Amino acid sequence: MKLSILGSGSWGSALAVHFGRNGFSVIQWCREPEISEEINKKRENSVFLEGVTYPESVRATNSPQEAIGEADVVLSVIPTQFTADFWKKHEELLRGKPLICASKGIDVKSLKTLSQIYFQIFGACENYFVLSGPTFAKEIASGLPAAAVIAGIEEEKTLQLVKALNTKTFRFYASGDVLGVELGGALKNVIAIATGIADGMGLGNNARAALITRGLHEIRRLGKAMGAKEETFYGLSGVGDLVLTCTGNLSRNRQFGLSIGRGEGKVDEKYVVEGVYTVKAVHQLSRKLKVEMPISEAVYKVIYEGRKPVEVMEELLSRPVKEENC
Numbered sequence: 001m002k003l004s005i006l007g008s009g010s011w012g013s014a015l016a017v018h019f020g021r022n023g024f025s026v027i028q029w030c031r032e033p034e035i036s037e038e039i040n041k042k043r044e045n046s047v048f049l050e051g052v053t054y055p056e057s058v059r060a061t062n063s064p065q066e067a068i069g070e071a072d073v074v075l076s077v078i079p080t081q082f083t084a085d086f087w088k089k090h091e092e093l094l095r096g097k098p099l100i101c102a103s104k105g106i107d108v109k110s111l112k113t114l115s116q117i118y119f120q121i122f123g124a125c126e127n128y129f130v131l132s133g134p135t136f137a138k139e140i141a142s143g144l145p146a147a148a149v150i151a152g153i154e155e156e157k158t159l160q161l162v163k164a165l166n167t168k169t170f171r172f173y174a175s176g177d178v179l180g181v182e183l184g185g186a187l188k189n190v191i192a193i194a195t196g197i198a199d200g201m202g203l204g205n206n207a208r209a210a211l212i213t214r215g216l217h218e219i220r221r222l223g224k225a226m227g228a229k230e231e232t233f234y235g236l237s238g239v240g241d242l243v244l245t246c247t248g249n250l251s252r253n254r255q256f257g258l259s260i261g262r263g264e265g266k267v268d269e270k271y272v273v274e275g276v277y278t279v280k281a282v283h284q285l286s287r288k289l290k291v292e293m294p295i296s297e298a299v300y301k302v303i304y305e306g307r308k309p310v311e312v313m314e315e316l317l318s319r320p321v322k323e324e325n326c
């Protein structure tokens with residue numbers, strides 16, 4: 001099977017290396033010419049996946065035509081805020097090809113998820129799939145075991161893809177809940193910033209566990225209001241990815257939160273911190289759909305209203321008492 005991977009950040013590169021090592025013929029589209037040149041000549045992407053050797057089965061290019069043209073399946077791994085423009089620009093090349101989106105976020109301009117954007121551009125979703133779950137790029141590229149979900153609207157097509165892409169180290173599960181799977185991946189980034197802030201402030205293990213658990217509740221509430229299946233949030237793309245990102249120090253969202261909590265607020269501009277954008281969309285969507293999301297709102301206040309973490313944490317703790325399961 002010929003795989004096209006769109007994007008040469010850490011995740012696109014890890015997927016290229018993984019599938020390349022596992023018998024697939026991979027062509028990777030890189031936005032930056034120096035990255036494609038380095039991959040082809042030195043078998044490395046030292047900017048986004050330092051220290052990992054690319055197999056010979058991966059070729060890199062700057063040409064979307066070359067990358068997409070002959071592919072059987074396209075994996076789209078472009079940061080969320082740039083995805084709509086790329087898909088629109090290359091609509092003709094992409095139309096009719098199975099496309100698996102592995103990016104995690106909500107488009108801030110339109111407040112749409114990436115499957116909703118795909119539907120708007122292509123008018124149908126039977127060729128659209130989402131890949132999401134607890135997967136740090138570095139670990140996948142190192143060949144460590146992992147599991148994730150691939151969701152699509154047609155059961156048979158989704159199962160075929162899952163079977164075709166399964167390898168000995170990276171196991172996929174099939175799902176029919178495209179919206180639930182993509183929302184789990186997008187919304188956990190905001191909670192990871194929150195737990196990072198709390199850890200950076202030194203609030204302890206108890207606070208982290210409370211934020212993860214209550215964070216899962218608010219992810220589920222927004223997901224349900226948007227039309228996702230509640231049970232999806234208890235799977236790999238929901239609680240699985242939430243726990244990984246809120247506790248694993250390889251997470252950029254968690255690192256960003258840690259830095260705020262320590263009073264630094266530094267962000268490495270080379271990497272995308274999706275939660276910074278998604279929290280803006282969540283702020284508007286939760287209001288529009290009348291869903292209470294106090295932890296996400298606290299993150300919004302810290303990032304966009306310049307509020308002090310210690311103040312928003314006090315506000316979170318002084319909210320009126322309520323039943324746990326609502």
Ligand SMILES: NC(=O)c1ccc[n+]([C@@H]2O[C@H](COP(=O)([O-])OP(=O)(O)OC[C@H]3O[C@@H](n4cnc5c(N)ncnc54)[C@H](O)[C@@H]3O)[C@@H](O)[C@H]2O)c1
Nearest residue numbers: 008009010011012031079080082103104136137271272274
């Ligand atoms: N890194 C991971 O472990 C991981 C795992 C799962 C999912 N993801 C998701 O994958 C997506 C890509 O993240 P990443 O970690 O590969 O990125 P990254 O932070 O490693 O790299 C940033 C990428 O953004 C691209 N970029 C910058 N400006 C751009 C523009 N104007 N137009 C198009 N592209 C531009 C760069 O070329 C680069 O490929 C994100 O949605 C992320 O949430 C990441």
Ligand SMILES: O=P(O)(O)OC[C@H](O)CO
Nearest residue numbers: 133134135136251252253
């Ligand atoms: O580094 P992060 O915070 O973008 O998280 C990476 C992945 O989404 C973890 O599954």
